[in-house]
Amino acid sequence: MKILISGLGVVKLLLFFTLHFSLFTFIACDGNKTKQAEEEGDTIPMRYARNLTIVEYPDYTQVTIRNPWDTTKVLNSYTLVNEKQGLKGEVVVPLRNAAVFTSVHCSLLMELGCQECIGGICEPEYIHIPYVHKGLKEGRIIDLGNGMEPNLERIMALQPDAIMLSPFENSGGYGRLERMGIPIIECAEYMEGTPLGRAEWIRFYGRLFGKAEMVDSLFLQTERSYLQLKEASSKAKQKPRLICETPQSGYWYVPGGQSTMGIIYQDAGTDYLFHDIEGSGSTALSIERVLDRALTAQVWLVKHHGPLNREQIVQDVPALRKIPAKIWLCDTYSSGFYEETPFHPDVLLSNLIQILHPELGIKEEKAYFCPLE
Known part of the structure; x- marks a missing residue:
């Protein structure tokens, strides 16, 4: 049996296949973004931290930081990946070369055995870590100047995988530093309202350096010890x-x-x-x-x-x-x-x-x- 298709029908049929082919091509080309939006991940329960959310997917980890000064907004979000995938807020981990602006995070990296990842620091006069000062003297670590106005030329020369700094309310962004295209990790744990809430951010920082299991274990030890001491003092x-x-x-x-x-x-x-x-x-x-x-x-x-x-x-x-x-x-x-x-x-x-x-x-x-x- 023959099927006769009018000229108008041919046009409609071609249009149908063209639209569907275009849609298929769009989905294929934008697959990473679609995948990121549709996949269901495992949310890591935050027991005390109120401004931090971590969701683990098969191929990446999504980290969201709530704005501590306006909790209806997001301060920043990061997509932690092992290799570049073109995802929003992408940070390739583990970090190998970081610009660490604060002494507390330098100290944390020392504890995690990631001291070799400290590529640059700010205000060495406030950092009392012998390894850091030895690195400065030997040229392995770069002095990036003042934390509020870092030396951008030195940062460019360092080419860090990421910059770790403490955000401030109404800072107005990071200007030229932000435009350098280097991921800025906003370390806002100091704005948590409880001691254990602040300490729990170690679970985020450890994941930046490939130490997820280690930091989860460390935090559980800290939590257990703190609660036992609190019970004893009561x-x-x-x-x-x-x-x-x-x-x-x-x-x-x-x-x-x-x-x-x-x-x-x-x-x-x-x-x-x-x-x-x-x-x-x-x-x-x-x-x-x-x-x-x-x-x-x-x-x-x-x-x-x-x-x-x-x-x-x-x-x-x-x-x-x-x-x-x-x-x-x-x-x-x-x-x-x-x-x-x-x-x-x-x-x-x-x-x-x-x-x-x-x-x-x-x-x-x-x-x-x-x-x-």
């Missing part, structure tokens, strides 16, 4: 009254009750005298307002970049002499406090519990705070 019969820090430029900056440090102080079994101060950061209070509470304090924790004695603490504000509390000093220059405690809050917690509740017999892993005689 059994203490007394809660020493605690204050912290010293006046600066006419104000006394204290961590709020819901800040990372405020929570650690309370988890250590103290009556933190500023627990009712709202906010997840530090709050500037008048010296008089702090003194109203400080006159009943039993423990006074002070952090300072270098050695300090009691007379130096009180000399500018004579009224501080009235505070009866015993002073414990953390020399942040030599102790590694800022480099180590963000990802190991349990170590700091053990030190604080030993100070506040020696009767519990908690063995501290490291003494960040030491008594000031």
